[in-house]
Amino acid sequence: MGSLRVLLACGLVACAARGDHRYGRATAVAASTLTARELDQSPSRDLYEAIERLRPKFLRRNARGETPTVVVNGVPAGADALRQLTSADVAEVRLLHGPEAAALYGVVTDGPVIVVTIRSRR
Numbered sequence: 001m002g003s004l005r006v007l008l009a010c011g012l013v014a015c016a017a018r019g020d021h022r023y024g025r026a027t028a029v030a031a032s033t034l035t036a037r038e039l040d041q042s043p044s045r046d047l048y049e050a051i052e053r054l055r056p057k058f059l060r061r062n063a064r065g066e067t068p069t070v071v072v073n074g075v076p077a078g079a080d081a082l083r084q085l086t087s088a089d090v091a092e093v094r095l096l097h098g099p100e101a102a103a104l105y106g107v108v109t110d111g112p113v114i115v116v117t118i119r120s121r122r
Contacts, residue, residue, distance in 0.1 A: 047090055066112070067079065068095070070113075092116075093115070
């Protein structure tokens with residue numbers, strides 16, 4: 001995980017978004033994660049628009065035509081939740097596929113999962 005922090009700090013997330021695989025697994029993780037820092041730097045009306053702009057693949061249907069299930073702070077939510085949240089509300093957005101999604105969310109879905117973590121309010 002330390003190497004991921006280094007990659008993010010060096011701004012190599014842009015390489016991940018373009019599919020640059022020279023940096024291995026850490027780059028793949030960065031490509032499937034959208035950080036609060038990136039969201040803060042992207043002007044948008046809501047989280048859906050920010051994801052559409054920064055990680056459009058998150059919103060695409062998979063090969064079986066399934067749209068991603070949205071989970072907010074561990075609770076399954078509809079896709080409308082992305083329109084109800086602003087980028088300022090969000091700490092992280094992750095896209096999970098296959099076994100990782102099934103292990104965490106079981107029978108909720110067979111397709112991809114967009115996991116939204118809300119920033120803690122202090």
